[in-house]
Amino acid sequence: MTRVQDDLFATVNADWLKEAQIPADKPRISAFDELVLKNEKNLAHDLTELSKNLPTDNPELLEAIKFYNKAGDWEKREQADFSAVKAELAKVETLQSFKDFQENLSQLILHSQTSVPFSFSVEPDMKDAIHYSLGFSGPGLLLPDTSYYDEKHPRKKELLDFWTKNTAEILARFEVENAEEIAQNSVKFDELLVPSANTSEEWAKYAELYHPIATDSFVSEITNLNFKSLINDLVKTEPDKIIVYEDRFYENFDSLVNEENWSLIKAWMLTKVARRATSFLTEDLRILGGAYGRFLSNVQEARSQEKHQLDLTESYFSQVIGLFYGQKYFGEAAKADVKRMVAAMIKVYQERLRKNDWLSQETAEKAIEKLDAITPFIGFPDKLPEIYRRLKTTSGSLYEDAVKFDEILTARTFEKFSEDVDKTTWHMPAHMVNAYYSPDSNTIVFPAAILQAPFYSLDQSSSQNYGGIGAVIAHEISHAFDNNGAQFDKEGNLNKWWLDKDYEAFEEKQKEMIELFDGIETEAGPANGKLIVSENIADQGGITAALTAAKEEDDVDLKAFFSQWAKIWRMKASTEFQQMLLSMDVHAPAKLRANIPPTNLEEFYETFDVKETDQMYRAPEKRLKIW
Incomplete structure (x- = not known):
């Protein structure tokens, strides 16, 4: 004892x-998780009851309930023909060259389903907190952090092997040709990114990541892409500065994102589109899409359909559900x-x-x-933030609604740049x-x-x-x-x-x-x-x-x-x-x-x-x- x-x-x-x-x-149970489980049960019950008696006096909550119902309509989800996903994949597949990528860059970012191999973000400026700044960083890695890529890490090979096999299966479900090669090339590009990515220790010292660079200098240092034009397309103006959060990525950008690596970049982009889509489709694809995450943390089962339905709704209507929860409980x-x-x-x-x-x-x-x-x-x-007034469910599929919502949220991110911070x-x-x-x-x-x-x-x-x-x-x-x-x-x-x-x-x-x-x-x-x-x-x-x-x-x-x-x-x-x-x-x-x-x-x-x-x-x- x-x-x-x-x-x-x-x-x-x-x-x-x-x-x-x-x-x-x-992957765990804790005092926090016990309350999460309680909340999940209560909210699933509440939203189900609201589905029977729609809250017509609360337009944001009404849209959340409509989306919740669509996420739980498994009969329709099982009938999906994947045509909408294939259309998203085609937007990448039709990019035949790095030049095509360059010419379509702003459209790819604003459309938001297609991840590009870098990230622009809009955050309060650390040195001028009432105004927003435009931040620049890398796209993130496939494994949890840089330490997992060390050759001595006991899980590096098994995780990358699992991710590659799992991704190839997902691509094949969408009838993507050369699925295995595309998955392998995606991993190759990911490994190129590792030396330039911040370590977890570096991210943890966030006050030290603030590295402002005059916009003229920033765009002149990167020659492979027209960032001057892209930035204007995103925020509709030319900022005085860009905040670089990952210095090594910025310094090595041209050696990573270039014509030579285009086939790897394109493969990486295709896998991002395919993996993201799995959450909104059939039960079989939902289970397949979450397999890597479960393997990573040794989780025994996928979330139930009911919990998944709540998860998806929270991912787009979190504050709406939160306000309902707070007022009730x-x-x-x-x-x-x-x-x-x-x-x-x-x-x-x-x-x-x-x-x-x-x-x-x-x-x-x-x-x-x-x-x-x-x-x-x-x-x-x-x-509630104003953005929730813009999220309207449509007569289309769950996936098509998600694509539209992502576009709206992405547009709102860059729109904020010209506003004061609330x-x-x-x-x-x-x-x-x-x-x-x-x-x-x-x-x-x-x-x-x-x-x-x-x-x-x-x-x-x-x-x-x-x-x-x-x-x-x-x-x-x-x-x-x-x-x-x-x-x-x-x-x-x-x-x-x-x-x-x-x-x-x-x-x-x-x-x-x-x-x-x-x-x-x-x-x-x-x-x-x-x-x-x-x-x-x-x-x-x-x-x-x-x-x-x-x-x-x-x-x-x-x-x-x-x-x-x-x-x-x-x-x-x-x-x-x-x-x-x-x-x-x-x-x-x-x-x-x-x-x-x-x-x-x-x-x-x-x-x-x-x-x-x-x-x-x-x-x-x-x-x-x-x-």
């Missing part, structure tokens, strides 16, 4: 770990209580910053200014079991779906709620002061507001956090301290601030606090899925999230009488404190 003093995670979650079963259609009493907890967390942070012993007063005051400027969003948004926009629907901090708007967002037990409940004690949602709230606040968020000012701009000596001290603490986790062995392999440092800073800040707030309540119970903290991180997952997370997820493995932050808090030792001989013990001089 385990003891808290040796393993908080295993002790608190002992019964759950023994009894919990990973669903056959998922989230009460005003809970919203008021969570608002109170947010205010308490911010007050705690103010005090901690004022009493901080390693920051100068000048930097601490600016940090408090940023803290005071944080805007919390709780439950669900007041309004900082009230939610980037997560209310039915998603998650939360986030947005550095460009200095907002923290807590969707209704996470405001349930074990994270939060009016029936839980204050200590339990602080150990759950309180720590999550403070975690998101902490992101404003992690290694990325700390580089943005109170207005959301990438801007140096620290004194040099203070930031140097902060960088030393970042190094300590990296060392605290780096190389710790888990059942799936060692943790990468550099990849997970931002989330670990936020976890430590979160539990520390939440603990301070919990101690101010009359009914404080620190055993309940720490137990709830461990409970919210409970998780079981396939080894393959855990290995993938270790390579690319910016969060630490669940057991480390539960066990390591408490060991930096004196109250943990006092509460559970942890001694030097216990496995959870950390010497006082090694206990890390940042916020």
Whole structure:
């Protein structure tokens, strides 16, 4: 039998770990996933009931229900003749040369079904957060991240072999000639991209990816494609600058995207069209199209037709469904209580910053200014983004609707470039079991779906709620002061507001956090301290601030606090899925999230009488404190 003093995670979650079963259609089960399963069941029931009595007074929800019904009409889906997909494939197949590709480039991008071997995105400008910038990066890789392409990686060959065979089968279903060769050529092009792709560690340090290049210089450096004309076609103007997020890809662009590689590029494009289409067609193709993803994470079964129907609808109408969910399931009493907890967390942070012993007063005051400027969003948004008014189901097939919706969404992406940023926009629907901090708007967002037990409940004690949602709230606040968020000012701009000596001290603490986790062995392999440092800073800040707030309540119970903290991180997952997370997820493995932050808090030792001989013990001089 385990003891808290040796393993908080295993002790608190002992019964759950023994009894919990990973669903056959998922790679893991966790406290988050349990709420997801509950929400899926409720929403499937709700949307089915709405299908019987269409909500004519809510046009956006009405369109979502129409699409939901079409996604679940398997009789019609089984009758699909694939002609619409073949028409999309023909748009690539008719490109006989690299010159044809050049001449049709803007049409290919705006049509959006055809992936091209680079990406333009429209995002808030990191240094001018009220305006959008045009970003440039590579197209992404077939395997989860660059580490999977190392010859020593045990899964490289089996994954690429599976992807190639699976893709060839999909192409053959659409009667594409030379399906095996096309799949193989797609993999060849993918391997060419690997040296120029950002590593997961590089992506994790997103504040360092901001590399603005004057548009004239940007377009003159790339000679194989007319990017000057393309950019104008996309955003209807010539921006002052382009933000390059993947430097090596930009520097090597002409050696990758060129006449010599055209046959490989064309094959890669064909496979993208074919694989995407499988989600909207017959049951057989749906199962085939998802086979690689299941193999990657060792998932035993495909999603049921009912869950798939909901998944597709959420993929296009997420905020519509979220608003419906929030209005139905989230009460005003809970919203008021969570608002109170947010205010308490911010007050705690103010005090901690004022009493901080390693920051100068000048930097601490600016940090408090940023803290005071944080805007919390709780439950669900007041309004839907305008784009949902444009999504109208048609008399065509499910796939044809998806193609049309993708065109509309792509057009909207580039249309935003000429607008000011709306900082009230939610980037997560209310039915998603998650939360986030947005550095460009200095907002923290807590969707209704996470405001349930074990994270939060009016029936839980204050200590339990602080150990759950309180720590999550403070975690998101902490992101404003992690290694990325700390580089943005109170207005959301990438801007140096620290004194040099203070930031140097902060960088030393970042190094300590990296060392605290780096190389710790888990059942799936060692943790990468550099990849997970931002989330670990936020976890430590979160539990520390939440603990301070919990101690101010009359009914404080620190055993309940720490137990709830461990409970919210409970998780079981396939080894393959855990290995993938270790390579690319910016969060630490669940057991480390539960066990390591408490060991930096004196109250943990006092509460559970942890001694030097216990496995959870950390010497006082090694206990890390940042916020």
